[in-house]
Amino acid sequence: MHSLIARMLSRLAIEPRIDVVFPDGTFQSLGHGEAPRLRMRILDAPTELKLALNPELALGEAVMDGRVVVEQGSLYDLLDALVTAMHKARPKGWGKTLEGLRTAIRRFHQHNTPALARRNVSHHYDLKSDFFRLFLDEDMQYSCAYFAEPDITLAEAQLAKKRHIMGKLDLQPGQRVLDIGCGWGGMALSIAGETGASVTGITLSEEQLAVARQRGADSDLPVEFRLQDYRQLAEPFDRIVSVGMFEHVGVGYYREYFGKIRELLSDDGVALIHTIGRSTPPGATNPFIAKYIFPGGYIPAMSEVAAAIELEGLVITDVEVLRIHYAETLKAWRENFLARRDEAIAMYDERFARMWEFYLAACEASFRHDDLVVFQFQLAKKLDGLPITRDYIGKRERTLRHKQAEPA
DSSP: OHHHHHHHHHTSOOSSOEEEEOTTSOEEEESSSSSOSEEEEEOOHHHHHHHHHOHHHHHHHHHHTTSEEEEESOHHHHHHHHHHHHHHHOOOHHHHHHHHHHHHTHHHHTOOOHHHHHHHHHHHHTSOHHHHTTTSOTTOOOSOOOOOSTTOOHHHHHHHHHHHHHHHHTOOTTOEEEEETOTTSHHHHHHHHHHOOEEEEEESOHHHHHHHHHHHHHHTSSEEEEEOOGGGOOSOEEEEEEESOGGGTOGGGHHHHHHHHHHHEEEEEEEEEEEEEESSSSOOOOHHIIIIIOTTOOOOBHHHHHHHHHHTTOEEEEEEEEOSHHHHHHHHHHHHHHHTHHHHHHHSOHHHHHHHHHHHHHHHHHHHHSSEEEEEEEEESSTTSSOSSTHHHHHHHHHHHHHHHSOO
């Protein structure tokens, strides 16, 4: 079995060197460099076999279960090196076959009926809100921040993200806004507080809903939060925003999703869809993420999203691709999580903490070195529903920034 793993890893241009220690105590040094900076130990033979046959799933499971241990360097260092090398190599042989099979059956795994969508959302987002407070910013923004300037904090970057989105929506006082996948309510509260619009936020997470409703009641702003699927809505809105929710729609429901947005938008309406995306052709969800983190989730290619939008008669008025911003966001989350890891263990257990560290580290490495980005699609029902140049976006952002900087 040693030879299978060694052959698989030797095909990768790994930098720096990694010592792989096998269950019988032997080891093999792989990669480039004078001295190994990383050492991982495989504790048992069954884990060797799983790593050889299905490394994308097996490595995360083995780290969770303590059957693969990083003895030198950090887990992030190891994943960073592996993701970088795998990105350069691209899947071949059995790895390519596995990827093809996952892509072929992806619609089965993303059969997100309203009932299944609710269950999938609950799996992740109904974890204790206090757990998410361990690593998120104070506003509990659980999506890619916008590092508009170098060296700003996570909280500042999340505030900049909200301003950026509000600028693209060209919000006006008195408008009705729908927030699909409102999370803990931060975006809705910011829109209502900064623009004078009224906001309806919907979520499928009871845990998030409870926090959002309490925040709304404390704010005295024109916000309403509901436990509701987007497919159940029928009332009109002037603006629709969705941040970090489209990844949960499922490839078989894209046309239904954008058809519903078109139905709900007023004739002069504007929508802003912020979603993780891939810069490669369509593929499949990473098996570890699909099994343990986001069941039913999928990261779309731009071609998949654009095709569904076109078929449903919406106009794509602006597209922006945010690169590296999510890597920096995840870095901040990972560092915050590690600083309070003992609290996470107290809430759940050591295995859960290892799972979460693996998730944050693997995602950070993927956004930094692989083909993952963030798309922001601005949509309208007609060509002249927005100014014909992008200047207004920056102007609206600057106005919001100055307003937020004013003393209360």
